Amino acid sequence: MKINLKGKTSLICASTKGLGFSCAENLASSGSNIILTGRSKETLAVAKSAILNKISDDIGKTIIITTIQVDLDDRAGIESLLTELADYPTIDILVLNSGGPAPGNFDSFESILDFEQKCSAITYAASSLMKHVLPSMRENKFGRIINISSIGLAKPITGLAVSNASRAHLGGLMTGIANENAAYGITLNTILPGVIWTDRQLMLAENDAKVAGISVDEIIKQKAASLPTGTMGKPDDVGTLATFLSSEMAGYINSQFISVDGGLLGLLR
Secondary structure (H helix, E strand, C coil): CCCCCCCCEEEECCCCCHHHHHHHHHHHHCCCEEEEEECCHHHHHHHHHHHHHHCCHHHHCCCCEEEEECCCCCHHHHHHHHHHHHHCCCCCEEEECCCCCCCECHHHCCCHHHHHHHHHHHHHHHHHHHHHHHHHHHHHCCEEEEEECCHHHCCCCCCEHHHHHHHHHHHHHHHHHHHHHHHHCEEEEEEEECCECCHHHHHHHHHHHHHHCCCHHHHHHHHHHHCCCCCCECHHHHHHHHHHHCCHHHCCCCCCEEEECCCHHHHHC
16 A cells, blocks of 8 residues: 655654654655754754655655744744745645653643743644645645644643643644534544654653653663553654555544554553
8 A cells, every 4th residue: 555645745843853754754755745844954954864865766856855944832933934834835734743842740830821831832833834724725625634742632641731731732623623624625633652762752761760760771661661562662653654644545534533652542541
């Protein structure tokens, strides 16, 4: 089963590494033009080069990979991105992804305003981008919006207050927008990654190690051993699913929350 996204254009948020990069790489391998976003020109250049080196020469000659430097945590940066996207009249596939907020319990915030601002930094970018791409998707009778979230949306994780709140907000919004736009050939789905080995997973392991007073390596071993598979997932486990959900073959899959966790969520219920 080969996925063909030739002629489509995909915008992937935070796509220079981790889950965002895997989504971009897999979408490009299926023939989609790619718009990479990231904070650093250097990491964007490295990501673009890595994708071109990975995909076949035949595909590499037919697709366009564009890079846009932007900080999606900054509202002015988001407005600048929306202005640049005016040069791309059609975004067929939007992958909403973020590095995720720093760990912290609710009581660790000095004020409710501080807490709300950190939550809105995630939801504002996603809402703005969906508002931007939906009109052309409706006009073209095709659109795919994929939200890379977390199993914390289904089972909130202690110590990740901002992540839990912002992901719940965005998950509910996605469901409403999915129902409003289904008749236009537009689907919105949310992927719930479990323990996937990325830089963020390393950051969380370092935080857990500090709290527990043990080594990071020991925390990583404990996490892997606690999973049904005995191993952590890979970014490609998410990237390949996102690519399938972006295709015509997934046109009847809509408003779903799909776990990619090796069975972890089943243990937590």
